[in-house]
Amino acid sequence: MNNTTVKGFSKLSKEGKIEWIVNKYLGGDDKSVGLLKSYWHEDESVQKIHDEFIENTITNFYLPFGVAPNFLINGRIYCIPMAIEESSVVAAAAKNASFWMNRGGFKSEVISTTKIGHVHFAWYGDFEKLKVFFESIKHKFIEETQNLTTNMRSRGGGILDIQILNKTHLEPNYYQIQAKFETCEAMGANFINSLLEEFSKIFERELNESNFSKEEKKLVILMCILSNYTPECLVRCEVSCSIEELADDPSIDVNVFAKKFEQAIHVANIEPYRATTHNKGIFNGIDAVIIATGNDFRAVEACGHTYAAKDGQYKSLTNVEVKDGQFKFWIEVPIAVGTVCGLTSLHPMVKFAHQLLGNPKATDLMKIIAAVGLAQNFGAVRSLVTTGIQKGHMKMHLLNILNQLGANEQEREKIKFHFSDKVVSHKGVVDQFCKLRGIKNISEINLNS
Ligand code: MEV
Numbered sequence: 001m002n003n004t005t006v007k008g009f010s011k012l013s014k015e016g017k018i019e020w021i022v023n024k025y026l027g028g029d030d031k032s033v034g035l036l037k038s039y040w041h042e043d044e045s046v047q048k049i050h051d052e053f054i055e056n057t058i059t060n061f062y063l064p065f066g067v068a069p070n071f072l073i074n075g076r077i078y079c080i081p082m083a084i085e086e087s088s089v090v091a092a093a094a095k096n097a098s099f100w101m102n103r104g105g106f107k108s109e110v111i112s113t114t115k116i117g118h119v120h121f122a123w124y125g126d127f128e129k130l131k132v133f134f135e136s137i138k139h140k141f142i143e144e145t146q147n148l149t150t151n152m153r154s155r156g157g158g159i160l161d162i163q164i165l166n167k168t169h170l171e172p173n174y175y176q177i178q179a180k181f182e183t184c185e186a187m188g189a190n191f192i193n194s195l196l197e198e199f200s201k202i203f204e205r206e207l208n209e210s211n212f213s214k215e216e217k218k219l220v221i222l223m224c225i226l227s228n229y230t231p232e233c234l235v236r237c238e239v240s241c242s243i244e245e246l247a248d249d250p251s252i253d254v255n256v257f258a259k260k261f262e263q264a265i266h267v268a269n270i271e272p273y274r275a276t277t278h279n280k281g282i283f284n285g286i287d288a289v290i291i292a293t294g295n296d297f298r299a300v301e302a303c304g305h306t307y308a309a310k311d312g313q314y315k316s317l318t319n320v321e322v323k324d325g326q327f328k329f330w331i332e333v334p335i336a337v338g339t340v341c342g343l344t345s346l347h348p349m350v351k352f353a354h355q356l357l358g359n360p361k362a363t364d365l366m367k368i369i370a371a372v373g374l375a376q377n378f379g380a381v382r383s384l385v386t387t388g389i390q391k392g393h394m395k396m397h398l399l400n401i402l403n404q405l406g407a408n409e410q411e412r413e414k415i416k417f418h419f420s421d422k423v424v425s426h427k428g429v430v431d432q433f434c435k436l437r438g439i440k441n442i443s444e445i446n447l448n449s
Helices: 014-025 030-038 044-053 089-101 127-143 146-154 189-209 254-270 272-292 297-308 348-356 362-385 390-405 409-421 426-437
Strands: 065-073 076-083 107-123 158-166 174-182 219-227 233-242 318-323 326-334
Touching: 014 030, 065 089, 065 348, 065 362, 076 089, 076 272, 076 348, 076 362, 089 272, 089 362, 089 390, 107 189, 107 362, 127 158, 127 174, 127 189, 146 158, 146 189, 174 189, 189 219, 233 362, 254 272, 254 318, 254 326, 254 362, 272 297, 272 326, 272 348, 272 362, 297 326, 326 362, 390 409, 390 426, 409 426
Parallel strands: none
Antiparallel strands: 065 076, 107 174, 107 219, 107 233, 158 174, 233 326, 318 326
């Protein structure tokens, strides 16, 4: 174990940082330097943008950027950008987009766009008295932050509501100022956090200047922060067709399929072990679009999972109804995204992704993302209750295995053809590869060469 520590690392140049890492951790291995540099962008100005996104950048880390065409959403066809490493996700999105394109497409609607944040504080007095006082000074929070809200207000957004909340049922002396915001095309994190910090200062000052007793003036501001749980920034997306229309494979009995599909969603609603995997599959699609469009996938995921547990038990984010010969499948999920600020105006690929989507408004992006999540879940559940998931997964994973083995173009084609009507397994591919090379065992070739 190398216990090397360093002071002032961030002040070193990029080369200096690499040299330090290579010498201290990689035994001076030149190959690593070459590897790291080979991922630098050839255009220095583009590389500089990436360098400055975070601290201590030494190189870039590629993710595949793919597209899923044929997404018919609210009557418009999109080709959707997706950045993700998992082999089968884009293929599944594209396949299921086409499936629903022929059945009326996705109908997405934004239910609400409200964001929320809190000043968390401790206070030691009678809450009813504090509440009356708070109401009397509430206008000051709006008036004294006008300089921070001018631009947002001119775009139709701003502060929607400010309340004081008693949280002492959770913790003695614990209260909150809860504020709600409309942040229009911005995700709004900086806007919200700056306002909350101002609110805390105004509150502290007003309390100090009030005629409250010394004890009542005692206030401990714990923290000022937006909440990534935005249940009021909500989008709903639905697909529907007659049960007969579900057929696209003669081997599938549509009534059996619809019943099994319904049961699978029911299981995800009653069994958190299944619900977690079920929702993970939804986020395969959602995250891929969130990343490609330069949004914060950790925030969107954290929010989605909290929303999935809003009824006291972690459940499916999708639901189905099979009734009177009709199949209706929908998702309701909070998605807080922006289409301006942050990476959207800086990252060249993010700019491209927005262009590809026709430079959507934040609400349009919410609708698109919900459709991708729904398509992904339909595809996963459809595979699970029919062929099983491994058929599609391993077909895509075949390419990863061939890459690991260092198969050449001819070998790849032959092996792909061999498995076109067979179930792919890692061992099966290795065996086939060895057979083609005329070797007994994979250890006979050096995989790193
Ligand atoms: C794999 O990344 C996602 C699935 O497991 C989702 C699911 O089981 O619904 C296939």
